[in-house]
Amino acid sequence: MxxxxxxxxxxxxxxxxxxxxxxxxxxxxxxxxxxxxxxxxxxxxxxxxxxxxxxxxxxxxxxxxxxxxxxxxxxxxxxxxxxxxxxxxxxxxxxxxxxxxxxxxxxxxxxxxxxxxxxxKEKKDNPANFGYLCEKHCICEVPGQVPCPGVVPLPFSMRGKYINKRD
Incomplete structure (x- = not known):
């Protein structure tokens, strides 16, 4: 070096x-x-x-x-x-x-x-911020995003194990 x-x-x-x-x-x-x-x-x-x-x-x-x-x-x-x-x-x-x-x-x-x-500089009022100590805890709370799979199950078309399934 x-x-x-x-x-x-x-x-x-x-x-x-x-x-x-x-x-x-x-x-x-x-x-x-x-x-x-x-x-x-x-x-x-x-x-x-x-x-x-x-x-x-x-x-x-x-x-x-x-x-x-x-x-x-x-x-x-x-x-x-x-x-x-x-x-x-x-x-x-x-x-x-x-x-x-x-x-x-x-x-x-x-x-x-x-x-x-x-x-x-670290202002937290930006709507793109989410997580701990922010306005929104999860990205699923933002309108237009997919809800959390723990709350609402994903459709089969969005799950990898059904898309990649080989017959």
Whole structure:
């Protein structure tokens, strides 16, 4: 498996990508990280890019994610919004987890919003849904469908043992 080679191959697994916690607000369009590959005060930004940037890209497919390496004396994150505003986040000498928590708090959706979106996504009022915790328990309750064979026996023409019977 060639995708399991290199530094920290766990980053390329689907479980790792889905475990990302950063889901940006709807008005964020571009997320950029500026850092250097050397220097102690850039270490948190480097580790943030290494461990969390792929999760951010996976969880936010409509947002452009950019990294600028070795172009700045101090590390920072810039978020560009759809109303042509931008926000600078200073990540100088911060740990990767502190950066992650701050990004979630500032430009990420709150847990209440995520729960509300999940509930709206799983809405059960669709008439095509049936089963446990839905409006209809069985497909036989939908008009135009064949009733359950346990309630009303199927006609002989619809039973396989009579159709496939060989004389």
């Amino acid at each position: 060639p995708f399991m080679k290199g530094l920290a191959p766990i980053r390329r697994t689907l479980n790792y990508l889905e475990s990302g916690r950063v889901i940006f607000k709807d008005n964020v369009k571009i997320f950029s990280v500026n850092y250097n590959e050397r220097g102690d005060h850039h270490k948190g930004a480097r580790e943030f890019v290494f461990w969390h940037l792929c999760q951010i890209q996976y969880k936010n497919p409509d947002i452009q994610v950019i990294t600028f390496a070795n172009k700045t004396p101090t590390p920072f994150i810039t978020c560009y919004f759809d109303n042509h505003e931008k926000m600078l986040i200073d990540v100088d000498s911060k740990e990767k987890n502190d950066i992650l928590e701050h990004v979630i708090k500032v430009v990420g959706k709150s847990s209440d919003v995520l729960k509300a979106e999940l509930m709206a």
